[in-house]
Amino acid sequence: MLFLQLLLQGIQTGALYALTAAGFALIFGATRIFHFAHGISFTLAGYAFLFAWNAGWPWWAGSLAGVLAATLFGLAMERVVYRPIQRHEGSFFTVFVAAFGVAVVVQNLVGMLAGRGFASVDTPLSRATEVMPEIFLAPIFWIAIGVAVVLFVALSAFLTRTHAGVALRALAQNPDLLRAYGLSSNRLSMLAFALGSAMAAPAAVLTAMTTGLNEAIGHHVMLISMAATIVGGVGSLRGAALAGLMLGVAESVALQFVDTQWAEAVSFLVLFAFIIFRPSGFFGVVQTR
Amino acid sequence: MTGPLIARRALLGTALAAPFIRPSFAQGSDPYVIGTLFPMSGPNGEYGKLFTDGAALAIEHARADGTLRRPMRIQAEDTQALPQQGVIGMNKLVNVDRAHYVLVGFTAVSKAVAPVGDRAKTVMVNGGAVGPDLAGLSPYFWNVIPLAHLETQAFLPFLIRRNLKRIALVYVDDPLGDAILGLLRTELPKVGGELAGTFSIPRTAQQFGPVAARVRQARPDAVYVASFGAQQAQIIKGLRDNGISQPLIGYSALSISSVTSIPEAEGVIFTSQKFDYTGGSEITRRFATDFKARHNADPGTYNANYYNATRLFALLARELERENAAVNGDSLRATLLRVREFDLVGGKGTFDDQGNMSAEIQVNEIRGGRVVPIA
Amino acid sequence: MTAYLANLATLVAIFGILAATLNFVVGFAGIFSVAHAVFFGLGAYAGAQVALQLFPDALLACLVAAIVAGGLSLCLALPALRVRGEYFVAASLGLQMMATTLFSEAKAFTGGIGGLVAIPRPTVAGVEVGVLPLALAALALILFLTARLQRGAFGRTLQSIRDAESAAEALGKNVAAAKTLAVAFACAGAGIGGALFALHLSFVNVESFTMDQSVLVMAMVIIGGTGTLWGPLIGAILLLSLPSGLAFLPFIPATEVGAVQQIVYGLAMTLLMIFRPAGLVGDLSKGRATA
Known part of the structure; x- marks a missing residue:
């Protein structure tokens, strides 16, 4: 019974990981920018929702505010930080350090403005009840899964049915096309940032209701997204999403076998093992460079 | 590329020259420096504010009462609750600001800075961390909070x-x-x-x-x-x-x-x-009332503890001022061990030989x- | 004041060692490790244990630290041989996160989160010495070795690997051995830095060896300029003195000091990367994409 409980809980967490990871993978795949500040989109979306909620806005308006905050941040990063760096042909690590700097700045600004420490949205949706003997589930379990499924269906429809979506996918699968696309790659890059960052918002809103927020939460989100993107195989959205789900489940189910303090390390053990034994991930093509 | 280069030099220059700009000679009417080593940013930043609010109120009360001839001022160093940051901050407080008294919090930070303060004979007072191994870290390390x-x-x-x-x-x-x-x-x-x-x-x-x-x-x-x-x-x-x-x-x-x-x-x-903020001693009630007036919230344990820690300094330094003795780690410690019992928020605080306060729970x-x- | 500056100088020297050794793998071999703090930590724990269990001889502590960190650097060399670029960054991040958990749990060796306390003052041949001269000597030695290796055959092999791995392999260079050696050298150096750090603070715990520390060291290298000899040192001086310098600004309210420091620190990192992506010392004309 413990196993089933842990599995279900893992799926709830994993659905949220999958969403943020897919956003990161979309950006990384299409632009080859290691968007280390992706977690900040998550933080901003969460706090935007929190402020809206506390101001008495309806949930959908708050969620919209969250999506908007995440998207605007992603776009701003692309225009103000990444593009100038890429113009100098800055290395992958230059991007990494710049993004990290932004993450530090925003995290502290959020701390100054929103207060440091824990903040959560109080809603009965996160309160679990016993649905079966020994199995506790909260309404948010179904919401998380529903939101994840709907968004993935919508995203894959966009990526396969629309012109811009197909272009994005082409970029992800063949990075060399980035140059061949010439001018329009700029607009595609903005599109990727907008979409990818927006993907972090629903997970942030749900997290505000469940585990709650703090100004440093983006850090963890970022690490998980990065791990999921690698495990899933760079360039594969489906892979990243599946890997995010798997990491969430692994982190939870591991408690069946090991003591509680090891839960966090499990995700990274999985990541490390994948890199050593299957560097191409679930679906990726082997790329060593 | 001269622009950024100059900017860089200016940055480096100010960073390295800054220590020399404000030398501290704690003489005459110069303020007593109360150093604080609290997490002011990062995930534990919330505590830093609580701690500082308590200390600041004690300084204000001491000024209003004319407890001391010289004013007190807070010199804050951010530790982010990390030991390495704590040691850097402690070194600055001891060597640059010549702090008379340092308020610390958090077990790991306390343990890391205790040797620095011990060598410099600077009194460090903890009012937040409750790790039992904080007792007896150094003769100059005191606790105004009952340990866990x-x-x-x-x-x-x-x-x-x-x-x-x-x-x-x-x-x-x-x-x-x-x-x-x-x-x-x-x-x-x-x-x-x-x-x-x-x-x-x-x-x-x-x-x-x-x-x-x-x-x-x-x-x-x-x-x-x-x-x-x-x-x-x-x-x-x-x-x-x-x-x-x-x-x-x-x-x-x-x-x-x-x-x-x-x-x-x-x-x-x-x-x-x-x-007991309502029925307790006059000091306790005054603390509670003024705290509430200023922050529009009931004071918590941490506010009170760091108020007490700071008030303790004022009481000790008053004794020393009366004797026209220098205020330093040794004289503060000698006075603490001589007086032993102090009127603090929450009632009488009694200190043992190691400088740990016992209080009712x-x-x-x-x-x-x-x-x-x-x- | 002197004591304060000496303390800062010691930390600068120790972080200079870290940055210089990391620069060796990043700048000369193209291995982007975000796990340098792991080997810093291994060295610190090993050095501290030597001082606590045997005797506080600084040279012995550094030697043991170098052996432990250098030996365990295989954890890093293994993925470095398998993958490159982002993949390796992710692998090293994974290693860093696992190591943080291990450091917190392996209490017999690390003291857990509580850490190791009361590490005795270091001696050399029975005479008590300050850590500053030791750290400066170690830094000088590492910079000297880096310069020598860079110009020698080994350095050229590494650079050929960095610039075109398959070409280097085709030319008959033993890529695996060269990479492993480079990683071992860098990690052993980080270990020495760790031992000195432990002796300097006389206290170590896991919080000094987290991912933030790794990123800080990485930032020092990048800001200073990868692949340059002096860049990492400049980066270390800048990033360590920046917060310390900000601590002297009087007009910031006490409760916001920390946040303002962090914001300035973050802004400096970002702005430098936007306007001088090759680093302060690095040659902008050579600011190539290395990943």
């Missing part, structure tokens, strides 16, 4: 009276969590209780649903939470959201607003130093977002 073993010891009879005999412990595996684990393990059976399960969590953990599932399996009467900072609120919400309906209990670190303000914390029971419950003493 005292709190937990006083808690056990209450738990047994409430018929909370099987206790599950969710703890961060640091010196503090370790101490509480050790105590529950040895002392609970003596009073007829038992430790139903122990669940160690990393300090950075965010997800507590799976932990809650494991805790449920242990079928405890109550769950003891031994963490600190914002994580406590996350644990409490995580446990309550995931089907833990048993009472949640803990120690004084729970008295911060990020815990008390969440609805899930309703009914959480924890120990702290005894403070009370049991509190969080009711409607407020901390209410219940025993």
